[in-house]
Amino acid sequence: MSAKSYRIAKIPGDGTGPEVVREAVKVLDAVAEKEGFKIEWVEYDLGGERYLRTGEILPAGVIDELRQMDAILLGAIGHPDVKPGVLERGLLLELRFQLDQYVNLRPVTLFPGVYTPVKDKGPEDIDFVVVRENTEGLYAGAGGILRKGTPHEVAVQESINTRMGVERCIRFAFEYCRKRNKKKKVTLCGKTNVLIYAFDLWERTFREVAREYPDIETDYAHVDAICMWMVKNPEWFDVIVTDNMFGDIITDLGAMIQGGMGIAAGGNINPNGVSMFEPIGGSAPKYTGKNVINPLAAICAGQMMLEHLGEEKAAQRVLEAVKRAVARDIKDLGAGKMGMTTQEVGDLVARYA
Amino acid sequence: MSAKSYRIAKIPGDGTGPEVVREAVKVLDAVAEKEGFKIEWVEYDLGGERYLRTGEILPAGVIDELRQMDAILLGAIGHPDVKPGVLERGLLLELRFQLDQYVNLRPVTLFPGVYTPVKDKGPEDIDFVVVRENTEGLYAGAGGILRKGTPHEVAVQESINTRMGVERCIRFAFEYCRKRNKKKKVTLCGKTNVLIYAFDLWERTFREVAREYPDIETDYAHVDAICMWMVKNPEWFDVIVTDNMFGDIITDLGAMIQGGMGIAAGGNINPNGVSMFEPIGGSAPKYTGKNVINPLAAICAGQMMLEHLGEEKAAQRVLEAVKRAVARDIKDLGAGKMGMTTQEVGDLVARYA
Numbered sequence: 001m002s003a004k005s006y007r008i009a010k011i012p013g014d015g016t017g018p019e020v021v022r023e024a025v026k027v028l029d030a031v032a033e034k035e036g037f038k039i040e041w042v043e044y045d046l047g048g049e050r051y052l053r054t055g056e057i058l059p060a061g062v063i064d065e066l067r068q069m070d071a072i073l074l075g076a077i078g079h080p081d082v083k084p085g086v087l088e089r090g091l092l093l094e095l096r097f098q099l100d101q102y103v104n105l106r107p108v109t110l111f112p113g114v115y116t117p118v119k120d121k122g123p124e125d126i127d128f129v130v131v132r133e134n135t136e137g138l139y140a141g142a143g144g145i146l147r148k149g150t151p152h153e154v155a156v157q158e159s160i161n162t163r164m165g166v167e168r169c170i171r172f173a174f175e176y177c178r179k180r181n182k183k184k185k186v187t188l189c190g191k192t193n194v195l196i197y198a199f200d201l202w203e204r205t206f207r208e209v210a211r212e213y214p215d216i217e218t219d220y221a222h223v224d225a226i227c228m229w230m231v232k233n234p235e236w237f238d239v240i241v242t243d244n245m246f247g248d249i250i251t252d253l254g255a256m257i258q259g260g261m262g263i264a265a266g267g268n269i270n271p272n273g274v275s276m277f278e279p280i281g282g283s284a285p286k287y288t289g290k291n292v293i294n295p296l297a298a299i300c301a302g303q304m305m306l307e308h309l310g311e312e313k314a315a316q317r318v319l320e321a322v323k324r325a326v327a328r329d330i331k332d333l334g335a336g337k338m339g340m341t342t343q344e345v346g347d348l349v350a351r352y353a
Numbered sequence: 354m355s356a357k358s359y360r361i362a363k364i365p366g367d368g369t370g371p372e373v374v375r376e377a378v379k380v381l382d383a384v385a386e387k388e389g390f391k392i393e394w395v396e397y398d399l400g401g402e403r404y405l406r407t408g409e410i411l412p413a414g415v416i417d418e419l420r421q422m423d424a425i426l427l428g429a430i431g432h433p434d435v436k437p438g439v440l441e442r443g444l445l446l447e448l449r450f451q452l453d454q455y456v457n458l459r460p461v462t463l464f465p466g467v468y469t470p471v472k473d474k475g476p477e478d479i480d481f482v483v484v485r486e487n488t489e490g491l492y493a494g495a496g497g498i499l500r501k502g503t504p505h506e507v508a509v510q511e512s513i514n515t516r517m518g519v520e521r522c523i524r525f526a527f528e529y530c531r532k533r534n535k536k537k538k539v540t541l542c543g544k545t546n547v548l549i550y551a552f553d554l555w556e557r558t559f560r561e562v563a564r565e566y567p568d569i570e571t572d573y574a575h576v577d578a579i580c581m582w583m584v585k586n587p588e589w590f591d592v593i594v595t596d597n598m599f600g601d602i603i604t605d606l607g608a609m610i611q612g613g614m615g616i617a618a619g620g621n622i623n624p625n626g627v628s629m630f631e632p633i634g635g636s637a638p639k640y641t642g643k644n645v646i647n648p649l650a651a652i653c654a655g656q657m658m659l660e661h662l663g664e665e666k667a668a669q670r671v672l673e674a675v676k677r678a679v680a681r682d683i684k685d686l687g688a689g690k691m692g693m694t695t696q697e698v699g700d701l702v703a704r705y706a
């Protein structure tokens with residue numbers, strides 16, 4: 001019998017993307033060998049460089065090819081010479097939407113030895129997961145502008161929420177919470193007192209789905225309160241479920257309290273299709289090509305991917321290796337402050353894994 | 354010549370609202386006497402109690418009376434026996450909208466001696482102001498639900514932004530920044546790469562208005578990044594201008610880093626009409642009637658009101674008195690942790706002022 005093998009699309013993308021993806025690949029290949037499976041990497045040249053060269057953002061056929069993959073590992077999207085929004089919407093959001101990756105899964109975990117900017121909180125306090133809806137809400141791109149450029153201009157932006165979209169996301173949160181098996185609590189983050197249509201649907205659906213999970217405690221908080229508590233009482237959270245826009249905001253705040261963009265990773269999950277994993281920081285043009293960017297976030301994205309593929313033991317190896325590296329070797333998670341190069345961090349984690 | 358006199362509407366409201374407003378009134382009356390002006394308080398019985406008693410939220414005629422006042426001091430709105438949203442929308446948001454209080458002004462200032470949950474930051478780092486648009490955006494209440502309660506339900510919530518509304522808010526921010534005369538920088542907080550209609554209008558208007566203020570530096574950041582920086586680099590900010598929903602979120606985060614709801618105050622400003630000042634915490638049912646709630650936020654709201662009325666010297670007195678009290682006497686700003694009662698804090702500040 002031949003070894004198990006995965007076909008993984010690799011999209012290094014822009015800026016520091018290629019540098020961090022290279023290290024993630026190094027680490028994943030190392031654990032694959034140890035655990036006796038194979039990863040076949042299929043590289044896609046997408047991002048700002050290609051757009052500037054050819055005018056193409058997401059060439060025809062690519063989406064269909066990606067659908068055949070076991071997963072996707074993405075570096076970063078965003079180029080200083082391309083108007084902000086073009087690549088984010090044309091590529092990143094387009095992939096999320098077209099591949100129907102309806103959950104953006106963002107663990108917020110403080111590893112021992114990592115600096116958090118909040119006081120009096122340690123790894124036992126900062127350990128929760130945000131389940132962000134990833135295919136609708138304000139990200140639908142719906143809206144328009146009337147009388148543009150005149151004193152009477154009106155700009156409308158619409159948050160579109162469907163029962164189907166909200167329900168599958170909330171159900172994912174409850175399932176994930178049960179599997180996670182920690183505090184067994186799902187908190188809905190919304191703004192029911194102002195967004196009376198959108199969060200009426202969210203709140204009703206949340207209550208209905210919750211009934212199917214009597215073993216799981218539920219809670220609700222307004223998004224403004226959630227932001228305060230993430231700083232003051234992060235230990236209150238286990239799984240937070242929320243819409244696309246609020247999820248975007250609170251996961252960046254989450255990234256900050258867990259140590260910053262050097263370590264924060266996320267997965268764009270379609271449980272019935274192909275999922276995409278990414279470090280959540282950007283393309284960091286100012287550090288590009290300098291061998292100083294922190295690859296741990298990309299490595300952690302790879303770790304999430306292994307878990308998603310069912311390679312639990314390999315995922316565990318990577319997790320332990322990252323923890324060991326941050327606890328013992330890496331001085332600071334910031335770019336240029338690690339006390340070692342991008343490549344050295346990758347080598348180290350590959351060795352520990 | 355008789356002393357100058359102001360007619361101020363006082364809306365104690367729900368929960369701990371009356372307790373904190375009482376102390377604010379005490380302090381304001383004390384400084385008024387010292388500075389030789391008078392405050393005539395006109396009390397309005399509005400809020401959950403009245404709603405439960407009479408079914409009325411905002412009785413006819415009240416708005417017209419309020420329009421005649423020099424300003425409004427509000428305690429808190431929200432009652433445990435009233436469905437969430439009813440009083441907030443029917444009273445608080447209704448007042449903001451009807452009185453066209455188009456700016457929600459939220460100073461984020463860490464006073465010496467106050468505990469902030471973020472590391473390595475002091476009063477010199479946490480000193481900025483958020484100018485939040487207060488009459489449109491997602492707060493317009495626009496939207497609807499289709500096929501409610503069915504698997505095909507769709508809920509739409511609309512953010513409505515007008516050139517008029519956005520421009521006056523942005524202009525206020527620049528004017529305020531100039532008057533404030535500190536870092537002389539206005540940062541637009543948005544999400545141009547996703548909310549392509551709403552923040553297209555915001556961004557264009559921001560650029561156009563900025564041209565009239567060549568002495569003021571401008572900056573832009575996405576709301577998710579702003580949240581991170583508020584925790585990690587609050588010293589980067591001077592004046593932040595943003596829409597209603599993002600403003601709601603970042604000002605609560607701001608309240609947290611400046612020491613919490615015990616101290617955070619805001620003003621709902623209509624420069625050509627009547628403005629309303631409030632502590633930004635809620636009605637805190639669990640502390641109601643116990644003489645343990647911190648009245649400093651209400652006192653600071655009163656301080657902002659004095660400034661707004663042009664009573665600079667009186668405002669300065671209150672500010673210095675609050676600073677002295679938190680630096681020397683008050684142990685912790687949390688309810689029940691102050692080391693003194695609500696009344697004692699009011700007495701102390703009134704004495705210092």
Ligand SMILES: CC(C)[C@H](C(=O)O)[C@@H](O)C(=O)O
Nearest residue numbers: 088089092248280546547577
């Ligand atoms: C780049 C941007 C469009 C994206 C988002 O808003 O979703 C990013 O902030 C993220 O969170 O992955």
Ligand SMILES: CC(C)[C@H](C(=O)O)[C@@H](O)C(=O)O
Nearest residue numbers: 193194224441442445601633
């Ligand atoms: C009570 C609520 C409607 C209100 C808001 O969202 O504006 C509050 O959070 C605030 O910030 O004043």
